[in-house]
Amino acid sequence: MIKGLDVRANERQFIELKEYIDSIRQSQGILMQTLHKAQEIFGYLPIEVQKFIAHEVDVPLAEVYGVATFYTQFSITPKGKHKIGVCLGTACYVKGSQLVLDKLSKELNISVGGTTEDNEFTLEATRCLGCCGLAPVMMIDGDVYGKLEPKKIPEILAKYKD
Ligand code: FES
The missing domain is CATH 1.10.10 (Arc Repressor Mutant, subunit A)
Structure with missing residues (x-):
């Protein structure tokens, strides 16, 4: 709540x-x-x-x-310190970005659009981030991660945890 x-x-x-x-x-x-x-x-x-x-x-x-x-630039719910955006554009989707999103959701124990209880992370699905050659792609704050596999997620998240 x-x-x-x-x-x-x-x-x-x-x-x-x-x-x-x-x-x-x-x-x-x-x-x-x-x-x-x-x-x-x-x-x-x-x-x-x-x-x-x-x-x-x-x-x-x-x-x-x-x-x-x-307007999507506004939010009426609190956002986490780190914003994760997983691209669900066509190129990323066909290369498995949904699996990446599912893994993040499981690791953070939140659904898409949600924020972790400690307010550290907000998870969102995005449209094309403009770097389809790296598909599947996600962004955490300003950092781009490409050629993702679900198994890489825990290691990447660890960099943002205090
Ligand atoms: S479709 Fe994902 S970066 Fe373009």
Whole structure:
């Protein structure tokens, strides 16, 4: 279960967001810009942040929620410290990327789209990452791993574990 955001503990972040909103009040597209900033500050857009934005930008909460859930660059659930993206594009898929994804899911004990309980990893499936010659491919943060086999996964994950 996802715990709510502790507003008091994140007071400084709310102040930063408020200052940002105040600085762009006259601009067009204030909601999108604010959501981007909030995502950058908090790492995701929990309901407490959505309510704050709705109030500050003066739009209904439903609209904030609608935009936050429509665009893939926003997330309303927390993301892990390390983001893993396994390519399920055609070239990777035919070379077995689903098996790589299944292995990651098993090793991390999460399903696709999920985040580990310790908030270390988020697992996602992606479209073509633009390096099909290395299929099957995955990315962890900015690092690309190609010609993957499921058996290589534990060793790769170990590099990111504290
Ligand atoms: S299909 Fe996977 S990198 Fe292009």
